[in-house]
Amino acid sequence: MRVHYLIWIWIHFSFGESEFHYPCQEICLCEEGAKFVNCSGVNVTDNLIFPPETEHLDLSISNLCSVPSKVLRSLWKLQVLLLxxxxxxxxxxxxxxxLERLQKLDIHRNEITVLGSSFSTGLSSLRELNLSYNxxxxxxxRNFQHFENLQKLNFxxxxxxxxxxxxxxxxxRLRQLHLQNNHLLNLHNGVFSMLQHLEVLNLEGNRIKTIAPGVFTSLNSLTVLNLVHNAIEHIRFKTFLTIQTPGTHILLSYNPWFCDCDLQRVFAKLHSVKRLILDDYDNMTCMDPQVLRNLSLSSVDTQLCIAETVTVLVITFTVFITVVAAIVMAERNRKKRTGKHWSEDSDISYESQD
Incomplete structure (x- = not known):
């Protein structure tokens, strides 16, 4: 019995390396043994076997039509995967x-249309996920429920x-969320809930027209909010007032602003909030009304409410004159019906006093 045991140990130590460790594939480039494996530009198939000690695997531009799950199954030390x-x-x-140790997953420039409910399964250590250009x-x-350590997410x-x-x-724990150049139309309350550590929110190049007043309330660490190149015509003051982070930079240029007195009041209030920084205010231009089109908001903002005030005064004065004229006409008509001139009552009152 003891002889068999010694033979088993001899076999294990003699052949164990060849059974459990695979050399780097000749079609790939390897560094530091097999920790860094670069197969970019190589036609990868499920028949390829990579060394289990691989920590960085580059399978970009490899004509893959699906994730090579079989290839990845034994790479439990993998930290970076490029697809x-x-x-x-x-x-x-x-x-x-x-891939429980994976920290970076790059799947950008593919043709992915849907993320399954088990997409995040096993990726609890992931810190960076790039799904751009899909x-x-x-x-x-359900697509993200296991990403408790994710810090950067790119869509x-x-x-x-x-x-x-x-x-x-x-x-x-998310710090950066990139959603630029998509087709978003509205931002509803609750869409960014629980992102208390988010520092960068990039929404540039969407079609956003309406923003709910409380949509940014939970973003307690926000330092950059990019809303450039959207369809925003007007904004509420309290929409940005809910951002409590000192020194938040807000970018709002290249939107079709409707420049009126209400908009001027909103930005006058925003400028008075020291924790909010409107970096590109001088680049914001009016789309409507037509008379102000392409003029910078900063050059006309002081005139917007003046014009409105003048209009109100003119309307008020016109109404006043109309009311006075109506009273005078009514009095004249009353006197005519009684056969007296409007001044006769005054003369009678003076005579009675004498």
Whole structure:
């Protein structure tokens, strides 16, 4: 019995390395042994086997049509996975479930339209996720529920038009959220709930027209809010007043602003709030009314309420004159009906006093 045991130990130590450690693939470039494996530009198939000690794996531009789950299954030490520039249209169920140490996942420039409910399974250590330049249309809470350590999330240049209320509520450590160049129309209350550590919110290049007054309330660490190139015509003062972070930079240029006295009052109040910084106020231009089109808001803002005040005064004066004229005419008509001149009553009253 003891002989068999010694033979087993000899076999284990003699052949164990060849059984459990695989050399770097000849078609790939490896550094530091096999910790850094670069297979970019190589046609990767499920038959490839990578060393289990791999920590950084580059499979970008590799003609992949799906996530190579079989290839990734044994890479439990993997920390960085690059899958950009492929033709991945969907992510299979639990595709990354074995990558519990993964910190960066880059899947930008693919053809992904939907993220499954198990997309985040196994990725509790992930800190950076890049899904830009895909074809996503909707985002749901179930897509992100296991991303409790995620700090940077990039959805730039997708087709996103809908975000579920509270979709990001599990991302309590998120610091950057990039949603620029999508198809968002409105920002509803609760869409950014629980993002108390968010510092950068980039919404540039959407179609946002209405913003709910309390949508930014939970963003207690916000330092940059980018709303450039949207469809905003007017904004409420309390929409930005709910941002409590000292030194928040707000970008609002290249929107079709309707320049009136109400807008001037809003920005006058915003300028008085020291914690809010309107970096590009001088670049904001009016779209309407027609007479102010393409003029900078800063050059006409002091005149907007003056014009409105003059208009109100003219209307008030006109109404006053009309009322006085109506009273005089009514009095004259009354005198004519009684056969007396309007001054006769005064003469009689003077005579009675004598």
């Amino acid at each position: 950009s520039g492929n033709y991945i249209a969907q992510v299979g169920e639990r595709a990354f479930s074995s 074809r996503l249309q909707e985002l749901y809470y 730039q240049n997708n087709n996103i038009s809908s975000i579920e209320m509270g979709a990001f509520r599990s991302l309590t």
